[in-house]
Amino acid sequence: MSLGHACVDVYQGAVAALVPYFVAERAYSYAAASGIVLAASLLSSVVQPLFGALTDRWAMPWLLPLSALTAGSGVALIGVFGSYPLTLAAVAVSGIGVAAYHPEAARAARAVASGGNSGMGWFSLGGNVGFALAPLLVAAVIATGGLHASPLLVVPAGAGAALCAAAVRASRVRAPAGRPGESSGSDDWPSFLRLSGAVVCRSVVFVGLSAFVSLYVRERVGGGDVAGTAALCVLYAGGAVGTVLGGRLADRYGRVAVVRRAYGLTVLAVAGVVLVPGPAVYLLVALASTCLYVPFSLHVTLGQDFLPGRVGTASGVTLGLTVSVGGLAAPALGALADTTSLRTALVPLIVLPALGGLLLRGLRDPEPVRRLAPRLPVR
Numbered sequence: 001m002s003l004g005h006a007c008v009d010v011y012q013g014a015v016a017a018l019v020p021y022f023v024a025e026r027a028y029s030y031a032a033a034s035g036i037v038l039a040a041s042l043l044s045s046v047v048q049p050l051f052g053a054l055t056d057r058w059a060m061p062w063l064l065p066l067s068a069l070t071a072g073s074g075v076a077l078i079g080v081f082g083s084y085p086l087t088l089a090a091v092a093v094s095g096i097g098v099a100a101y102h103p104e105a106a107r108a109a110r111a112v113a114s115g116g117n118s119g120m121g122w123f124s125l126g127g128n129v130g131f132a133l134a135p136l137l138v139a140a141v142i143a144t145g146g147l148h149a150s151p152l153l154v155v156p157a158g159a160g161a162a163l164c165a166a167a168v169r170a171s172r173v174r175a176p177a178g179r180p181g182e183s184s185g186s187d188d189w190p191s192f193l194r195l196s197g198a199v200v201c202r203s204v205v206f207v208g209l210s211a212f213v214s215l216y217v218r219e220r221v222g223g224g225d226v227a228g229t230a231a232l233c234v235l236y237a238g239g240a241v242g243t244v245l246g247g248r249l250a251d252r253y254g255r256v257a258v259v260r261r262a263y264g265l266t267v268l269a270v271a272g273v274v275l276v277p278g279p280a281v282y283l284l285v286a287l288a289s290t291c292l293y294v295p296f297s298l299h300v301t302l303g304q305d306f307l308p309g310r311v312g313t314a315s316g317v318t319l320g321l322t323v324s325v326g327g328l329a330a331p332a333l334g335a336l337a338d339t340t341s342l343r344t345a346l347v348p349l350i351v352l353p354a355l356g357g358l359l360l361r362g363l364r365d366p367e368p369v370r371r372l373a374p375r376l377p378v379r
Contacts, residue, residue: 001109001167002126004068007160008101009127011071011094013134013236014153015040016210018078020228021138023215025147030212030342032084034334037211039088041328044095052103052316063104064164070097072157079150099316105164106300106315117255117301121247124297128243130156132236135214135229188366192306192314194359198263199299199318201356203326205270205349206292209235211330213273213285216342221279234282238289239296246294255298256365262294263357271350274343292353305366 015037022028022036054060074094081087106123113119141152213235214228221227242262249258269288276284303318304311337345 001105001112001164002123004064004160004163004167005105005109005123005126006130006133007156007163008068008071008098008105009130010134010137010156011075011130011153012040012098012127013131013210013232014075014138015078015091015094016207017135017138017214017229017232018142018147019211020214020218020225021142021147026082028084030215030334030337031331032334034211034330035088036078036091037207037330038328039091040095040098041207041326041330042095043092044099047096048099048102048319049313049316051100052312052314053310055104055107055312055315056310060104061108061168063100064108064168065161067097067100068160068164069157070094070100072097072154072160076151076154076157078153079147102319103312103316106304106319107311108167110301110304110311117250117298118244118247120297120301121244124243124247124300125240128236128240128293128296132233132240134236135232139225139229187309188306191363191366192303192317194363195299195302195306196317198259198356198359200325201352201359202263202266202292202295202299204329205266205326205352206289207326207330208333208346208349209270209273209285209288212333212337212342212346216346217281217285219342220277220281231282231285234285235289238286239293242290242293243296245290246296246298249294250298254365255302256360256363259295259298259302260357260360260363262291263353263360266291266353267350267357270346270353274346274350301368302366305368 019033019036022033023030028036051063055063071094074090074092074097077090077093078087081090109123110120113123137153137156141149144152210232214232217231218224218228223230246258246262266288269284269291272284273281273288299318300315303314307314333345333348
């Protein structure tokens with residue numbers, strides 16, 4: 001499940017990694033290039049809760065390999081079309097694939113992990129690894145023939161589909177007829193909505209950094225494409241560390257306490273990225289990324305436990321809708337960068353984690369979901 005997650009989320013990272021190449025090869029403005037990120041997020045933000053609601057009614061393990069192929073096919077076509085609208089359409093198709101994957105995958109993964117924080121952390125780590133590898137994969141493919149070589153990016157999708165199919169066959173994770181996420185607990189919508197608001201704040205910060213940190217670091221330290229790609233790799237690699245760390249800290253100190261402290265540290269780390277000059281920016285990018293990802297898997301399990309009767313819907317919102325909403329802010333940040341500077345455009349990202357932390361004040365850790373989904377013996 002974790003390796004399949006990596007193969008799917010490489011396409012979320014690939015969209016941001018392609019932004020500098022659209023600026024260089026097609027002379028897109030910052031606003032137009034960030035519109036590519038928006039296209040990847042827009043349909044995903046709309047349809048992911050729908051897929052989550054469907055998985056609350058029926059187990060849909062077949063959706064995992066199909067969605068992996070859809071996510072990869074869209075990105076593979078991104079460099080084939082010279083037309084900006086067709087490029088947006090290709091990225092939107094990829095976004096739908098990503099949206100279809102995550103609710104069912106999150107439900108199945110937590111069942112395999114027996115509901116534990118550390119287990120979900122390892123599953124989420126797969127997605128972070130995919131993000132981290134995306135810039136290297138994109139750089140290697142684009143080096144062979146520019147954006148026209150993008151069909152080569154379909155390869156991870158084939159691997160991901162095979163891994164997901166193998167996981168489905170081996171684990172035989174199934175839910176009872178009717179509602180896979182059914183639980184004896186009651187849904188706590190006020191707490192869930194507060195959590196979702198905090199996740200939106202975190203999402204805007206991470207998507208903003210993903211879209212522009214490569215270009216920003218190139219401006220700050222020089223070094224051209226190599227410096228920018230390195231910054232993006234550091235951003236995603238820090239996320240991998242944060243995800244595993246978050247699960248372990250939550251097992252010891254509690255989920256809500258860990259999430260709140262992570263948001264507070266994120267304020268300082270992002271301020272350092274924006275304001276501290278020189279090569280130290282790489283260390284601060286790593287710190288910001290780690291702090292942003294410590295709560296990542298905890299958001300998912302908290303959402304599931306706040307809505308124990310709608311586990312798929314909760315996963316679709318915390319893992320999908322609120323994350324995708326961050327992409328909606330990318331064009332606004334791009335437009336601000338066009339009229340001022342990249343540094344000015346990144347300043348609002350300092351405030352948002354503080355707002356997220358305020359939303360989490362007073363939130364209590366819910367009881368873990370019981371009977372999330374039964375697991376049949378491995379065959």
